[in-house]
Amino acid sequence: xxxxxxxxALVGNPNCGKTALFNLLTGGRQxxxxxxxxxxxxxxxxxxxxxxxxxxxxDLPGTYSLEANSPDEQITRDxxxxxxxxxxxxxxxxxxxxxxNLRLHLRFVLEVKRLGLPVVLALNxxxxxxxxxxxxxxxxxxxRLGLPVVxTVAVRRGGALALIERVDGDVPVAAAALPDDAxxxxxxxxxxxxxxxxxVTMPRQTAxxxxxxxxxxxxxxxxxxxxxxxxxLVFQAVYSAGKPMTDLIGEGFGWLGTQVAVLMPAGPxxxxxxxxxxxxxxxxxxxxxxxxxxFFFILALEESGYLPRAAFLLDRLMMSVGLxxxxxxxxxxSFACAIPGIMGTRSIQDPRDRLATILVAPLMTCSAxxxxxxxxxxxxxxxxxxxxxxxxxxxxxxxxxxxxxLGAMAVGWVIKxxxxxxxxxxxxxxxxxxxxxxxxDIAIGLWERGAIFLKRLTGVILALTVLMWxxxxxxxxxxxxxxxxxxxxxxxxxxxxxxxxxxxxxFNWQISLSLIPAxxxxxTAVAALATVxxxxxxxxxxxxxxxxxANFSLASALSLLVWFAFAPQCxxxxxxxxxxxxxxxxxxxxxxxxxxxAYAASLLTYQITRLLT
Amino acid sequence: xxxxxxxxxxxxxxxxxxxxxxxxxxxxRLRDLGFVxxxxxxxxxxxxxGADPLLIQIGSxxxxxxxSEAARVTVRRExx
Numbered sequence: 001x002x003x004x005x006x007x008x009a010l011v012g013n014p015n016c017g018k019t020a021l022f023n024l025l026t027g028g029r030q031x032x033x034x035x036x037x038x039x040x041x042x043x044x045x046x047x048x049x050x051x052x053x054x055x056x057x058x059d060l061p062g063t064y065s066l067e068a069n070s071p072d073e074q075i076t077r078d079x080x081x082x083x084x085x086x087x088x089x090x091x092x093x094x095x096x097x098x099x100x101n102l103r104l105h106l107r108f109v110l111e112v113k114r115l116g117l118p119v120v121l122a123l124n125x126x127x128x129x130x131x132x133x134x135x136x137x138x139x140x141x142x143x144r145l146g147l148p149v150v151x152t153v154a155v156r157r158g159g160a161l162a163l164i165e166r167v168d169g170d171v172p173v174a175a176a177a178l179p180d181d182a183x184x185x186x187x188x189x190x191x192x193x194x195x196x197x198x199x200v201t202m203p204r205q206t207a208x209x210x211x212x213x214x215x216x217x218x219x220x221x222x223x224x225x226x227x228x229x230x231x232x233l234v235f236q237a238v239y240s241a242g243k244p245m246t247d248l249i250g251e252g253f254g255w256l257g258t259q260v261a262v263l264m265p266a267g268p269x270x271x272x273x274x275x276x277x278x279x280x281x282x283x284x285x286x287x288x289x290x291x292x293x294x295f296f297f298i299l300a301l302e303e304s305g306y307l308p309r310a311a312f313l314l315d316r317l318m319m320s321v322g323l324x325x326x327x328x329x330x331x332x333x334s335f336a337c338a339i340p341g342i343m344g345t346r347s348i349q350d351p352r353d354r355l356a357t358i359l360v361a362p363l364m365t366c367s368a369x370x371x372x373x374x375x376x377x378x379x380x381x382x383x384x385x386x387x388x389x390x391x392x393x394x395x396x397x398x399x400x401x402x403x404x405x406l407g408a409m410a411v412g413w414v415i416k417x418x419x420x421x422x423x424x425x426x427x428x429x430x431x432x433x434x435x436x437x438x439x440x441d442i443a444i445g446l447w448e449r450g451a452i453f454l455k456r457l458t459g460v461i462l463a464l465t466v467l468m469w470x471x472x473x474x475x476x477x478x479x480x481x482x483x484x485x486x487x488x489x490x491x492x493x494x495x496x497x498x499x500x501x502x503x504x505x506x507f508n509w510q511i512s513l514s515l516i517p518a519x520x521x522x523x524t525a526v527a528a529l530a531t532v533x534x535x536x537x538x539x540x541x542x543x544x545x546x547x548x549x550a551n552f553s554l555a556s557a558l559s560l561l562v563w564f565a566f567a568p569q570c571x572x573x574x575x576x577x578x579x580x581x582x583x584x585x586x587x588x589x590x591x592x593x594x595x596x597x598a599y600a601a602s603l604l605t606y607q608i609t610r611l612l613t
Numbered sequence: 614x615x616x617x618x619x620x621x622x623x624x625x626x627x628x629x630x631x632x633x634x635x636x637x638x639x640x641x642r643l644r645d646l647g648f649v650x651x652x653x654x655x656x657x658x659x660x661x662x663g664a665d666p667l668l669i670q671i672g673s674x675x676x677x678x679x680x681s682e683a684a685r686v687t688v689r690r691e692x693x
Contacts (some may be wrong), residue, residue: 064642064645064646065642065645067638067641067642067645069638069642100673101672101673101674103647103672103673103674104646104647104672104673104674107645107647185644185645186644186649189647189649189652193651202673205670205672205673206670206673206675210675211657214657214658214668214675218658218668219658220659220660220661221661223661224661308677311677312658312660312666312668312677313660313661315660315665315666315677315679316660316661316662316663316665316666317662319679325666325677424633424639424681426638426639426642426679426682427666427677427678427679427682428639428642428643428646428676428677428678428682429676429677430674430675430676430677431668431675431676431677
């Protein structure tokens, strides 16, 4: 690293806009949202200042205090104290403070100042402060703090020009490092009060809008009703808005497949392209619209500031099943994918609460399961309307999501029983101001998710699909063989072998086989089934959904849906559990309890449905 | 009185935070969050189930605290 590279760390209270500022400065696309604890790792970026100097920027998890309480806060403390492995102490700290909440944020600024490093204060969200009539006397604030102060608006283009100019200039002189003890900590509040009365006038402590919204959103009755309606609408929307587009894409790829089939000579290669690629991958890519609709709602909710309210409403309920209100946001993001969800548990201070959340997070229905659900529901559940407004397919989807949630509650309760833990767990959660979600941020978020999906599709899913095609096609049946050729392939042998285990659940050999690639990536189950049926010649003309209806019963279909609701999740999830908990034991517990629950639930579903139909 | 006993919507100021046991991290965090002598507080909302947690407004910040956490804070009512 050249001597001219200045290393700058962004620190501040949670949810003050550090990451938004980081993105604005570095052109990065790190995730931002409106709740405490979005950033849980140190992120690095660089930008070139107008002077031509390269500045290296570190984005750190937010913390209320250097007395760290959770793993993410610890990272920030270690970096600032120069104890983070492989990371030199930063040359300059940019302390970010929310201009609408200075009473809380200035205390941390003073605490950081005592570290004895050069500090610049970025007063962020000055636009919001102005709207609320908060007047800040910046020169006075600067004088009293003894730090350079600049105003920023991290969400506006050009909102950090003053900051860039400041950090591009001379590094300010550091204040003397001061010891940290209880008496001097208490003293910080007194200093903040003094500074505020001299430099800041606030017409009102809170935004009138927040108070008005919270009267409804946190109401004991209406609040819960609003939460239920919001969640329900999201799932209905996923199905009703995504489905027509999915059908269109599926038909498009089917048509492409038939065109290619005409152009190419019949043979293994034609079968690979038509059956494997267009049939298999085309079916999976069709579910992209549903996934994007789901992400649209999750991103909008995250930006709005509503999620911590939901956590507030549900805290008691979650506590009774061994979780905490703080588990709510990681669990909700697990609906997108369990991996960021499990990583998000780093903002839970209590190690036991955190482990319980990690163990149940994979039960939340991740978006990779959506293609499997949508395919089976579309094929087996009639398109009825119930009570005039709900569609039955949407209701079944909702029920599957609910099954995951109830399963998680049951598992949490069991973990709590086993631990018999009497020690106290803290909540201590800040509720941020509401904010109108920004279309641009949501669009970027959707773009990123779409890109990840397509990357998986052209990477692991494509590879597995080709592999499935290969083992379904070879070896060719011996001369004089009777029965379908696929029965003599590797896939046929493997599937029939697995069927011994899964037959009680109503799975035929094709389904049993598709569970293997599904362990690598859920969506591959769809591509694998499409390939196996296409190669086996059972697909007919109506696509995969028709092939399924022709080949297995409603009981098998429901059993498979239930299996996917509880089954041990993909390998990447297990790898993340290992990384986050540093324990293979937790991976083993996670895998085996989910296998057992899924097997039992599918068995019951299959046998009961068979009795009833 | 304890913050957990303060009626909803009543203005009060913090007296102090009591450690529930030696080196109580929750009490320390409460102090860091600004629960110190003389700060105005108010209970603005109460959780729907079992009247837990409490939403506490302190300064311009809203914190959700469980009753057991709020019980560590003693408050006095403002002279009306």
